[in-house]
Amino acid sequence: MTNTLLVAGGRVLRPDMTVERADVVADRDTGEIEAVGPNVAEEYDPDETLDAEGCLVMPGLVNAHTHVAMTLLRGYADDKPLDPWLREDIWPAEAALEPEDVRAGAKLGIVEMIRSGTTAFADMYFDVDEVVAAVEEAGVRARVGHGVVTVAKDDEEAAADVEESLRVAREFDGAADGRVSTAFMPHSLTTVGEGLLREGVETAREEGIPVHFHANETRDEVVPIVEERGERPLSYADDVGMLEESNFLAHGVHTDDEEIELLADRGAAVVHCPASNMKLNSGIAPIQKMLDAGVTVGIGTDGAASNNDLDMFDELRDAAMIGKLGADDAAAVPAAAAVKAATAGSAAAIGVDAGRIEVGAAADVAVVEFDAPHLAPTHDYVSHLAYAARGSDVRHTVCDGRVLMRDREVLTLDEERVVAEARERAASLVERAE
Numbered sequence: 195m196t197n198t199l200l201v202a203g204g205r206v207l208r209p210d211m212t213v214e215r216a217d218v219v220a221d222r223d224t225g226e227i228e229a230v231g232p233n234v235a236e237e238y239d240p241d242e243t244l245d246a247e248g249c250l251v252m253p254g255l256v257n258a259h260t261h262v263a264m265t266l267l268r269g270y271a272d273d274k275p276l277d278p279w280l281r282e283d284i285w286p287a288e289a290a291l292e293p294e295d296v297r298a299g300a301k302l303g304i305v306e307m308i309r310s311g312t313t314a315f316a317d318m319y320f321d322v323d324e325v326v327a328a329v330e331e332a333g334v335r336a337r338v339g340h341g342v343v344t345v346a347k348d349d350e351e352a353a354a355d356v357e358e359s360l361r362v363a364r365e366f367d368g369a370a371d372g373r374v375s376t377a378f379m380p381h382s383l384t385t386v387g388e389g390l391l392r393e394g395v396e397t398a399r400e401e402g403i404p405v406h407f408h409a410n411e412t413r414d415e416v417v418p419i420v421e422e423r424g425e426r427p428l429s430y431a432d433d434v435g436m437l438e439e440s441n442f443l444a445h446g447v448h449t450d451d452e453e454i455e456l457l458a459d460r461g462a463a464v465v466h467c468p469a470s471n472m473k474l475n476s477g478i479a480p481i482q483k484m485l486d487a488g489v490t491v492g493i494g495t496d497g498a499a500s501n502n503d504l505d506m507f508d509e510l511r512d513a514a515m516i517g518k519l520g521a522d523d524a525a526a527v528p529a530a531a532a533v534k535a536a537t538a539g540s541a542a543a544i545g546v547d548a549g550r551i552e553v554g555a556a557a558d559v560a561v562v563e564f565d566a567p568h569l570a571p572t573h574d575y576v577s578h579l580a581y582a583a584r585g586s587d588v589r590h591t592v593c594d595g596r597v598l599m600r601d602r603e604v605l606t607l608d609e610e611r612v613v614a615e616a617r618e619r620a621a622s623l624v625e626r627a628e
């Protein structure tokens with residue numbers, strides 16, 4: 195007998211963005227969706243049932259680029275562009291981080307994500323064992339990695355940082371019953387020196403470890419690469435071997451047409467972070483052009499210090515809105531494209547078999563309640579997901595067939611304690627940093 199979870203009585207968002215009345219059955223032993231259909235509930239005697247009456251059952255959202263523990267620095271430094279923000283505020287504060295801070299910040303971020311229907315995320319940070327422990331306890335899915343920065347380090351320290359990222363990628367792959375996967379994560383093309391970047395990427399390729407990095411985020415980052423190397427950043431990344439199909443880069447704001455073709459040709463994915471790009475005034479990524487070229491596009495929040503929340507509903511609305519401004523075309527990045535990017539696109543980008551309600555896919559589900567005034571009337575469910583719904587409309591969240599939030603109560607973490615601990619750790623972190 196299989197151990198099953200039934201999500202009953204709702205409407206289901208299918209991979210082609212159509213919506214139908216259907217029940218969803220998850221096999222909790224395999225963590226996969228076992229059945230989807232209008233009358234499948236009759237065939238099962240489920241171990242657990244979630245009521246989805248008046249709700250839309252959609253794939254759990256996938257936050258394809260974040261620094262989850264940066265929730266501790268939410269609101270710590272605002273209203274600056276990327277470079278001074280990192281150098282004057284964020285990096286000095288992060289230098290004072292203790293492993294317990296990373297655990298507390300990660301738990302806070304994960305609670306926020308579970309509450310807003312996110313079931314998987316990709317994370318680049320430090321003290322990755324603490325992030326993994328938080329993921330394990332919370333029941334979500336994540337691709338994690340240690341972010342490498344070699345600038346301002348001596349040769350020995352720099353090489354050790356690369357080695358640490360590879361070690362982390364080897365050690366934690368498959369942790370938390372397979373819900374954790376890993377990547378080698380050089381921070382960016384300008385913050386990691388060429389020699390070590392090439393060595394690290396080559397080792398990662400040899401061992402089948404994906405690579406995740408920030409790229410083409412600001413004009414200030416692109417210009418020196420072009421001036422020093424006489425080539426565009428993604429041409430350099432390609433030469434280093436960073437545009438393989440399993441690899442994914444965050445931002446891609448200042449990406450020209452040739453670089454878009456290169457991405458499409460090589461198969462590396464782009465994770466669009468519209469809120470962070472707006473807040474740091476980094477620019478507008480050419481997302482519609484990327485979609486037209488066949489590039490895999492996912493969506494991420496980036497860290498909570500440049501967003502300032504981890505709500506993927508905000509993010510997919512921002513993606514749809516700013517996509518129109520960037521393309522100077524109201525038809526660009528339509529609702530369905532944004533929803534696809536935040537689900538199947540993000541899942542493909544980070545390499546998890548989720549992001550779609552389909553038999554055999556991971557049983558990662560968000561059940562969104564549609565009875566709030568801001569969702570009435572409901573002419574079009576997909577339109578509402580992109581332009582009107584909020585994270586707080588999520589009623590239940592399921593990952594790997596396990597209920598993480600039922601009727602807006604997070605079951606796997608003690609929300610009050612998580613928030614209190616994060617407040618305490620953030621206060622002492624900031625004291626230590628000043």
Ligand SMILES: CSC[C@H]1O[C@@H](n2cnc3c(O)ncnc32)[C@H](O)[C@@H]1O
Nearest residue numbers: 261284318319320341342381408497
């Ligand atoms: C070395 S771990 C990751 C590193 O990235 C920093 N970070 C946060 N947001 C951004 C961003 O938008 N671009 C580049 N780097 C960013 C974070 O503070 C960590 O130091």
Ligand SMILES: [Zn+2]
Nearest residue numbers: 408444496497
């Ligand atoms: Zn980032």
